[in-house]
Amino acid sequence: MTAQREDAEPADVTAPPAPAGTAAASRGNASVFWRYWTASTVSQVGDAVTTVALPLLAVSVLHASAFEVSLLPAAQYAAWIAIGLPAGVIVQRLRCAAPSW
Numbered sequence: 001m002t003a004q005r006e007d008a009e010p011a012d013v014t015a016p017p018a019p020a021g022t023a024a025a026s027r028g029n030a031s032v033f034w035r036y037w038t039a040s041t042v043s044q045v046g047d048a049v050t051t052v053a054l055p056l057l058a059v060s061v062l063h064a065s066a067f068e069v070s071l072l073p074a075a076q077y078a079a080w081i082a083i084g085l086p087a088g089v090i091v092q093r094l095r096c097a098a099p100s101w
Contacts, residue, residue: 054072058064 055069058069
């Protein structure tokens with residue numbers, strides 16, 4: 001066993017980034033892909049559960065009629081329209097910035 005001095009600085013253990021096109025760089029891209037894929041899958045499962053569970057909950061707990069249950073998806077689309085249209089107008093009026101890459 002070798003003893004280190006207490007005042008010695010620790011060695012730098014971080015490696016420089018791998019050059020593009022190498023196996024190490026593709027592993028980094030794979031990590032980003034799997035993180036994105038997992039987040040997308042969780043989001044889509046949540047949307048599917050909401051799409052199925054919300055009307056069932058309305059019928060079983062609130063004893064909603066067919067018309068009232070049909071208002072649930074209409075309210076979801078109305079929210080997208082109420083937020084999306086003004087947001088589109090605002091974004092279109094903003095000045096475009098040059099790409100930073």
